[in-house]
Amino acid sequence: MTISNDVAPRASFLSLRHVGAGAAVLALLSLALLAYGFLQTGLDPRQAWSDKAGAMRFLIFAGAFAVLAIGAAGAGARRRLLVLGAAGGLWVLAAFGVGSVASVMLVGLACLAIGDFLFGPLWRARFGLTTAGLLSTCVGLSVLMLVMGLTAPWPIHSAASHATVLGFLVLAGHRRIRLYAAGTAAWAAQHRDAGLRDHAAFSLLILALAAQSVYAALPEQYHDALGVHLLVATTLAQQGSWTPDPAQFVGAAAPYGANWIFAVSYMLAGEGAAKFANFALLGLLCAMLGNAVAWRQGRALALLAAALLASTPLAFITTASLFSENALAVFCLAPVLLLVRSHREFGLRDGAALAFLLAGAALVKLHAVLFFIPFGLVFAALLLRHNAPRRALTILAFSAVLTAVLGCQPYLHAYLVTGNPVYPWFNAVFKSPYFDSSANFSDGNWIGKLSPALPYLWTFKSSLFMESQDGALGFAVLGLLLPGLAMAVATRDRMALVAAAAGLGYVCMLVPVTQYMRYAYPALPLVLIVCASGLRAFAPGDGHPPHSSLARSSLAFGSLFVGLGLAFLPSAGWILPSFDANVVVGLRDRDSFISSRVPYRGLINAVNALAGRDARVLILGQPVGAGLASMPIYGVWYNPKVSQELANASSVDAAALVLHRNRITHVFWRPGAVPDKAPIARLLKQSGTPLASTGDAILYGVSIPAPNGANLLENSSFSDGLERWDNVGVSQQAQHGPITMPPGSRIAQAAVVEDTTLVYEASFLCGDDPATVGAQVNWLDSSGRIVDVVSRPETCTAPGRKASTIALTPPRSARTAFVYFHVIEGSPVVLEKLMLVKP
Structure with a gap:
């Protein structure tokens, strides 16, 4: 991972000596709150490691890495980071396999080529290669998701077709890719000298990522991923298209941006590649987070900030399983990075790039709208501050319209297929016939828990807010956010302030709707930019520039928070308590x-x-x-x-x-x-x-024969009396069989129906006196509302058996049929059988 400091930081308007006192007080108060939390809850990392053998494997793994890191430290200032980085790369190759890594690299390079073609020259001149490469890759991923979403229903998807297209893009952009490769090599040669503190921070980052990779490299185990996310990839690979029935699958028309990335990787090299693609998204997040922190605060603190993210248990579960939160976090962090680094130079072309990034968030998940609101307010405020109103409003409108055009694809598709653009959410508003529309869908397990103490509760009582054990948020947010905010305000750190507004704004928009903690993860990298500033509160206020060197105290407290995160790493995993490195290295059959x-x-x-x-x-x-x-x-x-x-x-x-x-x-x-x-x-x-x-x-x-057609009603011959039948005016008979219905009586039964021809069949005996009976079917939609009624009277003019048969076609929105038979007037009638038959 390459972290840059392309732009020299602007001098703070207060010296660190004056700033440090207040921030240090907040830091001590935060640490006191953490200590109180541990004492009050009795939180113990051993609770997270319920599998003792897995805990022992983790200790051996961490010990072996410590030996490697110490050995690398003795390799000299010029080789330390190189040795450790090479060891980490070899571990990733061993864990995921060469094919998986190569396939995801092909996807990444193709995305880099696309993004650089669109915006690279502008960004390389303005930001330097590192920032330009990161943002270009994000733009390319957005384009990939958009194209996959548009073409998913077409039977054109295969390993060969995707390899051909991606290979062509890499070949077409090979000069651009070589430019980045040469720039990265030159940067590494220029910055390869590393002091022991830089080496320590880098070691923590590599350890955290290596631990994450053990879980990420395992076969998928989470039911949500196996039921939806990986299902999209396997279906595309096996059938060549994605066209599920929305009546049979609630996720048929959801925004699947992250799943398209997983699917492309899966088609190239199988499940291991899909899992590595998600791990690579975490790596991209760490790189962008480090890049954002390094811009103002130096490489060592940037590495430590990335380690804080990689060691967070919440990051563990979003990476160990194929959830979409890593992808959404990428497209929340990238717009902030672009906006802050562009600053006063932000123009129409930057507005177009921003639209691609924001659309990428919308293509991943509906939750992106919770980010758009606070980020949009910050974006508008900065534009109006640094531009004439007319120019600012032009850029703002252009970005908004282009974002809507690029990001609307999954929602327009959902509307055309289901009648609800955000199916199945808000179905009480849109009333899709494929899902219950009596009330908006929500998961009652994660609502009604909003509290001013939510950050504390998310830290120490996280099992109340997610399928996890306590400690799943990690401890850096609670311990570093307040001093980080104080440092950011005092030093006018643009990156940290904008990140705080966007990240905390997202959380504030989310928690009134749901307190489910995993949904807050996209804000975590933004919040950790602020927390990185909080680590400076532990440094002595010696007036040095904030990026000159990582203070020993900052490194010590940063290492403490990374260590605590790793100690509680499985706490967010619920069903993943074991550290199965033995499976990854082949000592146990997968x-x-x-x-x-x-x-x-x-x-x-x-x-x-x-x-x-x-x-x-x-x-x-x-x-x-x-x-x-x-x-x-x-x-x-x-x-x-x-x-x-x-x-x-x-x-x-x-x-x-x-x-x-x-x-x-x-x-x-x-x-x-x-x-x-x-x-x-x-x-x-x-x-x-x-x-x-x-x-x-x-x-x-199973084989369920129905030679004469399937009868959708139960107990149609009344062999169990009136069991399963609603009735008015019919006496409960001791004898089972045909029932005698007096005038004014009726019976009814509900049946679930689908869009196919049905036949109403009633067989009854007329008495000596005339009578009028009614055959009736009420059609109801998924919310229980009557959408149509079919009714036909029959008359008894002579004694004997009579039948009423009606061919029916349910309305498109009908999900239930209420089947009636009633005696309107005249003499009693004996009902022998009542059926609703699917021929």
């Missing part, structure tokens, strides 16, 4: 490891071999679908249609009907996936055929 951790993954190869893309696999419990040759059918809320049908099925026959209606051929099941007495569990035991197993997970084959 397949047996992942089958023991996520048994469903062991069934995927089996069902692919048995049925391939013809399989219709229902996955009960954990949504583990990545790798299936066909689109998985989840039995949880990821599939709102099937999960609701299974929840409504109250008998084995009803469960069989759900499987038949959705053409299920195979089922993943394991103990605890559903209750043992649930109809679907009883059906599998009665009619399922075990085909394969991994651990306690079983792959069932």
Whole structure:
């Protein structure tokens, strides 16, 4: 990683001697608060390392690295960083594999070439090669995500097609890439001398990244990633396109910018490349964070700031699993870096570049809008301060419009496919027929916990705000943010002040909506820019320029916070408590490891071999679908249609009907996936055929025949009396079978329906006297609102059996049918059977 100090810092208007006293007091108060937190909660890192063997492996790993770092320190000032960096690079190659690293490098170089083509000459002249290279790579990633989002539905995606396009881009931009390579080599030669403090800071950074890489290099274990993020990559690789049914998958039309990056990498070199792409995004974040800090505060403090990020447990979980927060954080930090470094030189072309970066955030996740608001206010204020109003408003409007044009793709696509641009969110407003619109969707586990003490609670009670143990935020934010703000204000540190406004503004926009801590991660690199200033509060106020050298006290406290972060590293991992370096280095088989951790993954190869893309696999419990040759059918809320049908099925026959209606051929099941007495569990035991197993997970084959068509109603012949039927005016009979309905009575039952032709069938016996009966179906949407009614009267003019048959086509938005039969007037009628049949 290269960190620059391209621009000499402007002298502070207060000397550090005057500033230091107040900041030092805040630093001591922050440390006292941390000490109180440890005493009050009894927080212990041993709680995070529940796997003792994993803890021992981590200690051995850290000890071996310490020996390496000490040995590198003895290599001389000119070779220290080179030796340590080379060792880190070799470890990454060993952990992820040459193919994975080479594939992600191909993607990165292609993105660098794209970004440099658009804005590189301007940025190289203004910022120097390092900053220009980082920003150009971010712009290229934004272009990549936009193109992938536009072309995802087209069956053109393969390893060959992507390798060809990326290779062409690298060849076309090889002169630009060589320019950066030569510049990096020249910079390294010029700045290779490193004192022991620089070496110590660099050692902490490499240790933190190496520890992160152990988790990142493991096969994916998180259900959310296996159910969505990695699923996008495997589906694109196997089917060549991404066209899921929004009625069957809640994430069918979400903004998937990060997933497109993972997918391209996956197609080139498999799952290891996708995991390395996410790790590389963390590396890009560390480089940009270091670049931002080095601009005003020097290389050593920049390395320490990057180490603070890499050692944060929250960064661990976003990197160990294929979550999208690393990508979103990149596109929150890059606009701040561009805006602050451009300063008074910011023009229309910079506004276009800023639009690409902000659009990149929107392409990754809807949460980007929470960043746009505070950043937009800072952007507008700086433009108006340094430009004439007309020019400032022109740049602002141009950037806003271009951001909207470039970033609208996933939301426009979602609107066209589902009727809701942010599907499934805010569906009470947009009322997509594919999801419940009675209320806006939210996860009740992470709301209602807003408190003025939230930073303290996120630090010491993080298990209340995320699937984690306590300590998941790390301790640098609580310990360094206040003194960092004081130093930034006193020294007029533009980078830190803008980062604080944008990062803390994002958090302030987020927490009234949800207090889920992982969603705050995109602000963490911005906040750590401020925290880096806080480390200077521990330095003696000797009046030296702030970038001259890293004070021993600053290094000591920085090392303390990095060490605490590493000590609690697994705390954010929930299901990842073990440090499985033995798997990474090949001492344990990866397949047996992942089958023991996520048994469903062991069934995927089996069902692919048995049925391939013809399989219709229902996955009960954990949504583990990545790798299936066909689109998985989840039995949880990821599939709102099937999960609701299974929840409504109250008998084995009803469960069989759900499987038949959705053409299920195979089922993943394991103990605890559903209750043992649930109809679907009883059906599998009665009619399922075990085909394969991994651990306690079983792959069932199922075949649900329906020779005369599927009846969507239960107990249609009343063999169980009036069980499952709503009724008015019909007496509960002791004898089961046909029911006698007097005038004014009615019965009804609800059935889940889909967009296909249905047939209403009623068979009844007329008495001696005339009577009028009614056949009726009310169509309801997902929110329970009636969207249409079909009603037809029938008359009894003579005794005998009579039938009422109506062919029905449900409205497009209908999700439920209420099927009625009622006697309007006349004599009683005996109802023998009432069905709603799917032919």
